[in-house]
Amino acid sequence: MPTAVQPTRWEEAVAGGTARDMWERYEPVHDLVYFAPEARQAADRLGMRGFWMGYFALRAAPLGAVSPAVVTSCFYVFHPARVARALPDAWGHADPADVLTARWEAMDAAMTRLFGPEAVGSAQFTEAADLAWEAACAADTPGRVLAAANQALERPERPAARLWQALTTLREHRGDGHVAALVGQGIGPVEAMVLKAAAGESDGAFLRETRKWEAEDWAAAGTALRERGLLADDGGLTPAGVAARAGVEAQTDEAAERPWTALGAQRTARLAGLLEPLARTVGDAGLLPAGNPVGLTGGRVAGR
Structure with missing residues (x-):
């Protein structure tokens, strides 16, 4: 039977690059929209019922009042039933335009609280917002629905909201x-989530439960991956699984390089700092x- 490869070997298999380096710096800031209390409070004020209705409304708002099928396709890893419990009902509580305003205000408040008013009001923070906005405007969006919808939004006046929107x-x-x-x-x-858990990046049970897949769905995906030689019997990645997963990540990194090429090495390095x-x-x-x-999380935030 194939032998599983330890997660440390998986990490070694993923080559670094500008796109990945920048992702490790902007992803935590973007993630405030999921985990900062201000986001949940904003969704509650809009009348959203529960975390997931708020999550789908806040993230999908740039697309307009779209159907559950569209969001399920774009977000990829959620069971259709998870999405259908939130949409289109969310649009009956708040128009997407109002949701967009609420999420900018929430992120402005969250960043001001977390980083401090002095930092958010500094020239360096405005510089970061403007550099990130320029990179975001240079992103190539053909075939990228969520990116295109976010890129088409107006430029927020306040630097905190502008930085968050650009990073998003x-x-x-x-x-x-x-x-x-x-x-x-x-x-x-x-299958993508099973491989992610097998690589040691996330907790499998957490992924399955929050994305609302049944244990049978998870088991079937594992069986399919084992038949392809990507998953070992103990649930770890095989050498072929490491290669496949690293290949996907390498393609992801390569496809994400355009904004940083456009911004240039010197200004990209400045934004990273x-x-x-x-x-x-x-x-x-x-x-x-x-x-x-x-x-x-932990040591991987900003290269730690």
């Missing part, structure tokens, strides 16, 4: 490319729960 456009740009890589490799939604303390602050605040779907 870049994050969804990378995410759209990641989904395309998975589809190209014939890796379905549940400005984002690093923000990412560390988010990590040190303990807002990203262990085993979360992002796969970016």
